[in-house]
Amino acid sequence: MSLDYLLDAANWSLTSPDGFPQRILEHLGYTVLALAIAAVIAFPIGLLIGHTGRGALIAINLGNAGRALPTLGVLMLALGLVGIGLVPVTIALVVLAIPPILATTYAGIQSVADATVDAARGVGMTEAQIAWRVEVPIALPIIIGGLRNASLQVVSTATIAAYVGLGGLGRYLFDGLATLQYDQVVAGAIVIAVLAVAIDLALAGAQRLLVSPGVDGRGAGNRPSTVRPEPQPEPAG
Amino acid sequence: MSEIWRYLETNADDVLTALVQHIWLALIPVAIAFVLALPLGALVHRYVPARHIALTAGSVIYTVPSLALLLLLPGLLGTSVLDPINVVIALTLYSLALLVRTTADGLDAVDTTVLQAATAMGYRPVRRWFTVQLPLAMPVVLTGLRVATVANVSMVSIAALIGIGGLGQLFTRGFQLGFYLPPIIIGLVLSVTLAVIADVLIVAIQRGLTPWARAGAR
Numbered sequence: 001m002s003l004d005y006l007l008d009a010a011n012w013s014l015t016s017p018d019g020f021p022q023r024i025l026e027h028l029g030y031t032v033l034a035l036a037i038a039a040v041i042a043f044p045i046g047l048l049i050g051h052t053g054r055g056a057l058i059a060i061n062l063g064n065a066g067r068a069l070p071t072l073g074v075l076m077l078a079l080g081l082v083g084i085g086l087v088p089v090t091i092a093l094v095v096l097a098i099p100p101i102l103a104t105t106y107a108g109i110q111s112v113a114d115a116t117v118d119a120a121r122g123v124g125m126t127e128a129q130i131a132w133r134v135e136v137p138i139a140l141p142i143i144i145g146g147l148r149n150a151s152l153q154v155v156s157t158a159t160i161a162a163y164v165g166l167g168g169l170g171r172y173l174f175d176g177l178a179t180l181q182y183d184q185v186v187a188g189a190i191v192i193a194v195l196a197v198a199i200d201l202a203l204a205g206a207q208r209l210l211v212s213p214g215v216d217g218r219g220a221g222n223r224p225s226t227v228r229p230e231p232q233p234e235p236a237g
Numbered sequence: 238m239s240e241i242w243r244y245l246e247t248n249a250d251d252v253l254t255a256l257v258q259h260i261w262l263a264l265i266p267v268a269i270a271f272v273l274a275l276p277l278g279a280l281v282h283r284y285v286p287a288r289h290i291a292l293t294a295g296s297v298i299y300t301v302p303s304l305a306l307l308l309l310l311p312g313l314l315g316t317s318v319l320d321p322i323n324v325v326i327a328l329t330l331y332s333l334a335l336l337v338r339t340t341a342d343g344l345d346a347v348d349t350t351v352l353q354a355a356t357a358m359g360y361r362p363v364r365r366w367f368t369v370q371l372p373l374a375m376p377v378v379l380t381g382l383r384v385a386t387v388a389n390v391s392m393v394s395i396a397a398l399i400g401i402g403g404l405g406q407l408f409t410r411g412f413q414l415g416f417y418l419p420p421i422i423i424g425l426v427l428s429v430t431l432a433v434i435a436d437v438l439i440v441a442i443q444r445g446l447t448p449w450a451r452a453g454a455r
Contacts, residue, residue: 064387067432068387068433068436070393070424070425072397073394073404073408076408077418152300155302156302157302159305160304160395174398177308186312196301196302
């Protein structure tokens with residue numbers, strides 16, 4: 001394996017439209033856009049289902065069906081329906097990201113102990129207060145775990161944007177493959193993997209900052225009863 | 238709709254070939270990973286250091302994007318980029334990462350008093366493992382197998398981007414024909430149907446292997 005392309009300083013120029021910095025920014029752009037839209041759609045639905053317990057079966061089945069959808073096929077279908085551009089790529093990535101976010105939000109909210117919710121109700125909290133100030137903070141480690149799963153899948157799948165003429169790090173894979181420049185393919189693959197790890201670490205850091213010390217066991221009381229295992233990761237797209 | 242049927246009629250052979258290739262490419266890795274995961278999961282269940290190594294290795298594998306892995310493997314193994322063996326190895330790695338973990342979780346979940354009872358009844362370790370511990374761990378192990386299978390069926394399509402067979406080829410065909418929808422829709426429907434059938438089959442196997450779960454159901 002040759003690392004020539006990856007280590008060539010010319011490819012790291014900040015101004016070059018085909019350099020790594022520019023491609024990384026594009027790739028991050030597709031990823032963050034898709035994750036944000038998916039979270040805006042999936043989080044409220046998961047919260048509502050987890051809080052009320054209604055519609056759980058439908059949500060789980062839809063989520064599973066979503067997982068079975070090949071993203072490449074969804075992308076091609078979206079391209080056929082709305083034409084070429086950023087929109088179909090975003091649609092495909094959003095469809096990919098919704099199931100893990102929805103499933104873990106629902107599972108996290110639902111796993112909050114009944115006694116805790118009853119206690120919150122008993123001290124006079126409204127349903128909205130219970131959801132926002134009790135259930136969400138306690139479920140946050142699981143919810144962020146789902147977001148991390150989704151981000152891993154979206155980062156790796158955003159490479160397909162390059163297949164349909166957009167930018168992002170997939171460019172190196174497809175361009176290198178088309179011109180048989182294997183060192184370019186290697187460079188792209190390594191940068192994507194490193195980016196995926198970096199995003200995962202950033203979200204892990206966010207998890208540490210956002211999750212209350214009382215919830216994840218770092219608090220003085222150290223009551224393990226509310227610590228829950230993180231959801232299992234899923235294969236990257 | 239009629240366009241889809243016409244496409245199916247004229248390209249029946251191609252679609253069938255793609256479907257069969259897809260089944261092989263998706264299921265062989267799951268089968269290999271399942272066989273390897275049982276001993277590895279047992280090891281992880283038993284030795285704490287092995288657990289740390291396995292879980293770390295698993296999360297590292299997950300962060301490597303499938304398309305990147307498909308393109309890196311030829312360089313590491315010396316195989317051709319177009320060799321389906323790359324797909325099999327890549328998907329085996331992903332499946333293994335998941336299944337070792339769920340196998341260990343399943344074995345962890347077996348009640349130790351049940352194992353002690355088996356020992357007291359005279360079960361030797363090997364027989365106890367195969368006839369008591371493993372069957373009781375099966376529900377959790379098979380749940381992991383379901384996730385791995387469904388994920389594999391949808392992931393194989395990516396291989397078409399680098400020219401390897403499977404239903405993903407119907408997507409790239411639609412792309413090359415200027416986003417011609419019939420092959421794309423056929424590929425999507427077949428892929429999802431395949432995932433659902435595989436999932437239902439594993440649930441049926443699970444019901445067959447764990448008759449006590451039904452007997453005890455309230």
